[in-house]
Amino acid sequence: MNLLRKILFPFAILYGFITSIRNFIFDKGILKSYSFDIPIIAVGNLSVGGTGKTPQIEYLIRWLSPKYKVATLSRGYKRQSKGFVLADTTSNAEILGDEPFQFYKKFNNIQVAVDADRKNGIEQLLSLTNKPEVILLDDAFQHRRVKAGLYILLTSYGDLYSDDFMLPTGNLRESKSGAKRANVVIVTKCPDTLSLEEQNKIKTNLKLTSTQELYFSYIDYDEFIYSDIKTMNVEEVMNVDKLLLAGIAKPEPFFGYLQQENDVCLRYPDHHHFTEVDIIEIEKKSQNKLIITTEKDFVRLKGRIPNEQLFYLPIRSSFLFRSENFDKTITNYVGTSTRNR
Numbered sequence: 001m002n003l004l005r006k007i008l009f010p011f012a013i014l015y016g017f018i019t020s021i022r023n024f025i026f027d028k029g030i031l032k033s034y035s036f037d038i039p040i041i042a043v044g045n046l047s048v049g050g051t052g053k054t055p056q057i058e059y060l061i062r063w064l065s066p067k068y069k070v071a072t073l074s075r076g077y078k079r080q081s082k083g084f085v086l087a088d089t090t091s092n093a094e095i096l097g098d099e100p101f102q103f104y105k106k107f108n109n110i111q112v113a114v115d116a117d118r119k120n121g122i123e124q125l126l127s128l129t130n131k132p133e134v135i136l137l138d139d140a141f142q143h144r145r146v147k148a149g150l151y152i153l154l155t156s157y158g159d160l161y162s163d164d165f166m167l168p169t170g171n172l173r174e175s176k177s178g179a180k181r182a183n184v185v186i187v188t189k190c191p192d193t194l195s196l197e198e199q200n201k202i203k204t205n206l207k208l209t210s211t212q213e214l215y216f217s218y219i220d221y222d223e224f225i226y227s228d229i230k231t232m233n234v235e236e237v238m239n240v241d242k243l244l245l246a247g248i249a250k251p252e253p254f255f256g257y258l259q260q261e262n263d264v265c266l267r268y269p270d271h272h273h274f275t276e277v278d279i280i281e282i283e284k285k286s287q288n289k290l291i292i293t294t295e296k297d298f299v300r301l302k303g304r305i306p307n308e309q310l311f312y313l314p315i316r317s318s319f320l321f322r323s324e325n326f327d328k329t330i331t332n333y334v335g336t337s338t339r340n341r
Contacts, residue, residue, distance in 0.1 A: 005168060008169055011168055011169075012168060012170065015167055015168070016174075019166075019174040020174075022144070023144070026144040031145075033144055033145060034145060035147045035149075036122055036135075036146075038122075038126065038132070038133065039133070039134045039150075039334045040122070040148040041134070041148060041149070041151075041152065041330070041333070042141060042143075042146075042151050043056055043136065043138060043139070043140070043141075044138075044140055044152075044153065045141060045154045045155060045173075046153065046161040046172050046173055046176065046179060047155070047164055047170075047173065048167070048171050048249075050159075050248070051154040052219070053138060053139055053154060054138075054296065055316055055317035056154060056188070056317050057072060058103070058317070059317045060136055061110060063331075065110055068133040068334065069110075069130070069134070070110045070133070070134050071110060071112070071113060071125050071134070071135050072100065072111075072112050072135075073114070073115065073125065073135055073140075074097060074100045074139065075097070075116050075118075075139060075140075076097035076100055076115070077097050078271045078273065079094065079114060080094045083120075084113065084115040084120060084121055084124045085113065086113045086124070086128075087100065087103075087111070087113065087114075092299075096112065097271075098296045098297075098299050099138065099296060100112050100113075102296055102299050111128075113125055118143045118145065122146065141153060141178070141182075142173055142174060142178075150333045152183070152185075153179055153182035154185075155186075155188070157189050157190040157194070158189075159171075160187070160206065161179060161206075162205050182212060183211075183213065183329075184213045184215065184326070184329065185206065185212055185213070185214050186217055187202055187206075187215070188218075188317065189217075189218065189250075189253065190217060192218045194320060199320075202216075213326075215320075215322060215325075216320040217318060218317075218318055218320060219315050219316075219317065220315065220316045220317070221315055222234070226312055227307055227309075227310055228307045229308065230308065230311075232311065234258075234313070237290060238260060241262045241289050241290075242289050243266065243286040244258055244263055244292055244293070245268075245291060245292070246266075246268070246293060247269060247270060247271065247272035247274075247294075248297070251267055251294075254313070257313075264286070264289070268297075272297075272300075273300070274300055274301060274304065279304050283305070286309065289309075290309065291305060292311045292313055293311070293312050293313075294313065294315075295312045295314050298312035
């Protein structure tokens with residue numbers, strides 16, 4: 001914890017008090033939470049950024065979309081549009097935000113919508129002629145106006161919410177006690193060699209209730225990098241001089257996976273809007289090298305850097321063990337909710 005964060009400790013206490021009062025008001029029904037006659041799964045975290053929500057949403061899309069009509073609903077962070085927007089062929093990252101646009105480009109069998117007011121967004125989706133059967137709420141753990149049927153809470157390995165503190169001293173958006181709302185907790189970005197002993201230590205540290213399920217996942221990198229015109233094997237570019245570029249919350253694993261001695265790394269803030277000055281810097285530092293970026297950054301850079309130069313490396317969320325239990329939990333919830341309708 002740096003000096004400035006220590007100085008801001010009183011503000012963290014105040015912020016924690018305010019968020020606790022807000023949660024208390026919702027818990028007691030003084031402020032109303034709205035439920036809907038449709039399976040709704042909320043994926044989120046207690047901390048700010050970098051827990052792997054996007055690959056987890058994509059995991060759910062892959063599992064559910066072959067059987068159900070799936071829609072994702074996001075806030076659309078840093079988008080230039082307002083209100084409810086349903087993705088269509090005219091959409092781009094500026095209109096939807098980078099992550100929803102990634103969902104739209106990647107999965108052609110789902111509906112993708114954005115709305116800061118999740119209640120209104122759900123109502124708009126349910127008013128469609130071809131309305132969804134399942135809605136995935138992206139980054140909505142603190143959105144208490146909507147009561148989801150299943151809450152999935154993500155926390156990063158090495159940065160557990162149980163070891164953190166409230167903003168601005170720490171990175172928590174609300175008190176650790178908020179974790180009790182979760183049905184499922186996933187420790188993300190684990191080493192794929194995480195021992196059973198360490199898993200048990202983390203489980204003890206998190207202090208989950210007897211009804212909460214705990215899983216451990218890791219980032220699984222694709223074997224290929226992709227551009228709009230070409231696919232290349234990761235192994236064949238490892239020893240090629242390249243520029244690695246990331247505008248995500250915690251880019252270290254991405255850089256660590258690809259970086260070799262002569263590679264150049266460029267870091268930008270999460271959800272960064274690339275300016276013309278940025279593009280000039282990228283072009284100057286790449287010097288016609290291969291440019292490899294994240295999938296989220298690719299949707300914002302596409303069309304601004306030559307297709308033959310710009311590639312992205314996809315990632316997936318994979319479970320260390322018991323993935324079939326997680327899949328069963330999701331299937332049982334959605335299936336039961338659908339039948340009960």
